[in-house]
Amino acid sequence: MSSKPPADPPSAATGPPTRVTRRSVLKATAATLLAQGPASRTDASGVAQPARPHVVVVGAGAFGGWTALYLQRKGARVTLLDAWGPGNARASSGGELRITQSKLYASGAMYTNRDMYRPVYMEMVARSTQLWQEHQARWDRRLFHPCGAMTFYTDADRSPRDAAAYMREVGARVEELDRPALERRYPQINFDGVDWALLDVDGGLLRARFACQEVLHGFLAEGGTYRQVGVESPSLDGSGAGSVALSDGSRLAADQFVFACGPWLGQLFPGVVSIRATRHEVFFFGTPADDPRYTEDQMPICSDATMSPASAVIPGGEHRGMMAEGGPTKVRVVDPTTVDRTPDPELAAFHREYLGFRYPGMKDAPLLLARVCQFENSRDSNFIIDRHPDAENVWIVGGGSGHGFKHGPAIGERVAASVLGETPVDPVFALARLSRARA
Ligand SMILES: Cc1cc2nc3c(=O)[nH]c(=O)nc-3n(C[C@H](O)[C@H](O)[C@H](O)COP(=O)(O)OP(=O)(O)OC[C@H]3O[C@@H](n4cnc5c(N)ncnc54)[C@H](O)[C@@H]3O)c2cc1C
Structure with missing residues (x-):
């Protein structure tokens, strides 16, 4: 890493720690x-x-x-x-990929007190997306893949329609796709059990x-x-x-x-x-050779709200394979310094089975890589x-x-x-x- 030599800056005083008064x-x-x-x-x-x-x-x-x-x-x-x-x-930032999307905030998932925070987070996501793109151009380095972020729903899910309406109201780009439209656009995905999907057009992958x-x-x-x-x-x-x-x-x-x-x-x-630091795991499964259908150029990030437990799949950004996260939740509080980061084989098996069902070309895909990380949860x-x-x-x-x-x-x-x-x-x-x- 290119950094300045570790010489103390002028205001650094060396010597034994002293009490601050x-x-x-x-x-x-x-x-x-x-x-x-x-x-x-x-x-x-x-x-x-x-x-x-x-x-x-x-x-x-x-x-x-x-x-x-x-x-x-x-x-x-x-x-x-x-x-x-x-x-x-x-x-917590040490993973390969992170998702950016505003539909998370439009729907009020992930945080409490939606009325107060929704406009704040929506504005922050929009500003950050602009700044990710600006810095990508400024540094001439790929930081963001604007592949979109989609969530699958059944007709019973009404509240995401309200989220879509809110997104339009504040100028975020969103598409509601019915089952025939989904099948036409993404033939590599099996949409059994899916009635419609919401696509956050400005969402995408960040190279964490x-x-x-x-x-x-x-x-x-x-x-x-x-x-x-x-x-x-x-x-x-x-x-x-x-x-x-x-x-x-x-x-x-x-x-x-x-x-x-x-x-x-x-x-x-x-x-x-x-x-509260809680353990989370992500898994990368190998896509078939010479098959671009599961890359960020050909599909968005896909979260699946039709199944419980819900999973999210990130297309094969960074040539790491297709990333799967979510699945059965076991709340495990960890110490980020000392936690053992051996991946959970049961969770890996869950994701492999899910991938084989929803993305038939990924059936029996080999596990290439896993990352054990932690959320840093505030009380609310x-x-x-x-x-x-x-x-x-x-x-x-x-x-x-x-x-x-x-x-x-x-x-x-x-x-x-x-x-x-x-x-x-x-x-x-x-x-x-x-x-x-x-x-
Ligand atoms: C599996 C997983 C998936 C996630 N997915 C998403 C997502 O899709 N989208 C999204 O937006 N967010 C996501 N997040 C959350 C996101 O990654 C974190 O909220 C974010 O990275 C937190 O950044 P941070 O700078 O606060 O913490 P960190 O990245 O943990 O940075 C803290 C830094 O402080 C340093 N440090 C700590 N103590 C000391 C000390 N005493 N002295 C010197 N240095 C110290 C550490 O070395 C570390 O580098 C995800 C998190 C996980 C674990």
Whole structure:
């Protein structure tokens, strides 16, 4: 990976970890201000901010990587840190492929409190899709395959029709296809038990771990600094953080700290944020030789709501084979650092049987690859973007809850604007709503 040499940036103080006090915070901020000269600016709440603050972002997954990029682009001096690297095999962003689709949000699946969150997520998906495409062109790297995302239904399913109407209302492109239309368009699929389908035309595949690495390259090219190092949980006494302790024994000082640590957030901030990491598995099955029918050029992502348990199939992007996910749910809470990632053979057998039924050309397809990953669930399955309640300059960003990857670019823009004081914290993603929900 091309990154800057791991030399400490000027504000990194080495030596044994020391206790963070109000005095040390003020000293660190003053030192940064001095180094930058007298120039300062005022944020949205009228508070003076250094002209070029140093921001440390911890976590180079979908949320942290894009946040670092946008902070850097908005003029901050940014150091991005990750214990194992962007899109590493333990990270929630470390899979091969992730889906982007707005019908998930139009229908209200995956998250709670639809009335409040639906317009927010719809806008974020649209913005992120635009930014995925823009960065794909800017970096000349394939990040997104716009193959569409379709869900199969029976006539008994009425609510997806409302979702389609909502999508049209907000300008998202959607098609409702009846059985004859489906059979004409996708002869490689067996539509037994399917009456109709909803196609989210702007949906598609994102190259997950590859994209995290490309975001890092983009960030470095724009002047950011990256170090592969772990960060310890900060001890906060109400006066803010001046520096954080690193796994190499040194400390790193900054004006602001953003912790975008996915499924690790709950361990880093116990009692402040509750994140439940639950195990999920995806399987890649080999398509027949010389047969393009199961690639993203010839079929969309297909979720099947006619069967229980429901499954989703992603066409053979990245030459990995056809990816299958979902199936029987066994809720298993895991530690993302230590969980054994041996795939479950029963789940693999379930997906092989399903594929053979719905995609007859895939009958008895060999299993090529499997990935065991985890969702990082917030209490209400909605994202968290807020300051730590005991430290104004410490930010917590996460709670992707199994649907966060696609939003990386829009999250990055939002977080950067809040950290730099341009926009206030959005109450829909604030921590307070979670404690209110519990009360
Ligand atoms: C099987 C599966 C399928 C999914 N499908 C979809 C989908 O189709 N569409 C979608 O939008 N989303 C999907 N998701 C969810 C999505 O992948 C996540 O919501 C998103 O990737 C979370 O990104 P993150 O940056 O918050 O976390 P992560 O990617 O986990 O990044 C956190 C980073 O922080 C680093 N870190 C942690 N602790 C420390 C520390 N103390 N010091 C330094 N570094 C640290 C880690 O190494 C890691 O790189 C899926 C998830 C899974 C598991």
